[in-house]
Amino acid sequence: MSYFVRLGIILFLYMNFWFVVSLLIKRNDVADVAWGLGFVLLAWVSLFISETNSILGIIVTLFVTVWGLRLAWHVHSRNKGKTEDYRYLAWRKQWGKWFYLRSYAQVYMLQGKLLFLIALPVLVINNNLGGDVNILAMLGIVVWIIGFFFEVVGDSQLARFIKNKDNKGKLMTTGLWRYTRHPNYFGEVTLWWGVWLVALSVPYGWATVIGPLTITTLILKVSGIPMLEKKMTEHPDFAEYKKRTSVFIPWFRKNV
Secondary structure: OOHHHHHHHHHHHHHHHHHHHHHOOOOOHHHHHHHHHHHHHHHHHHHHHHHOOOOOHHHHHHHHHHHHHHHHHHHHHHHHOOOOOOHHHHHHHHHHHHHHHHHHHHHHHHHHHHHHHHHHHHHHOOOOOOOOOOOHHHHHHHHHHHHHHHHHHHHHHHHHHHHOHOOOOOOOHHHHHHHHOOHHHHHHHHHHHHHHHHHOOOHHHHHHHHHHHHHHHHHHHHHHHHHHHHHHHOOOOOOHHHHHHOOOOOOOOOOE
């Protein structure tokens, strides 16, 4: 059985496990916790079954582990003690009697496919003995660190802002959020482009560009920024914030 087929089967079983968990606890937003942990699982399993243990493989696997565990814990902490995320609550109403079937197909199975595509640079790196820590790989590591910084700091600043009772009803516009309306999303996209740059150091690594392209498209055009900004339009201060602040790439505020 080929390397990628084995990984695909493991991921399929993993997503089925989380679907069962969602049925037991009656919350589909556990899929968001499963997201980060799924990358950690694929990274370590791919490193183990490839038996290459290259320095680049170890580096990106550790990077993915730190990122995935941090993201899973962040999502869990954010959702703990609250009702199910508004996106999944809306789907419960929209899908009606087809809710369980569509949840399985459109949440868990689809997420598994997207996860596999995005993780491809890691999987290809881990399946190659070749690849030195050259200038291109070092550039990728630097880009990953920048992305991780924006995601972690952006999430942390927003969490502290929300916890402060004095900020109730206010819109987060300070810190990294002064320069981009979505620093955490910018960070996530950036760090995956960093992993792809590292993948350019191994044979056929360039072909895994589908990974960062997938996460970029998801966040910019599908389930990331569009859905969140639609919800943010309900806030009275959002129109002004939108005029003055870059939607994605960090930049100085406009004077309007």
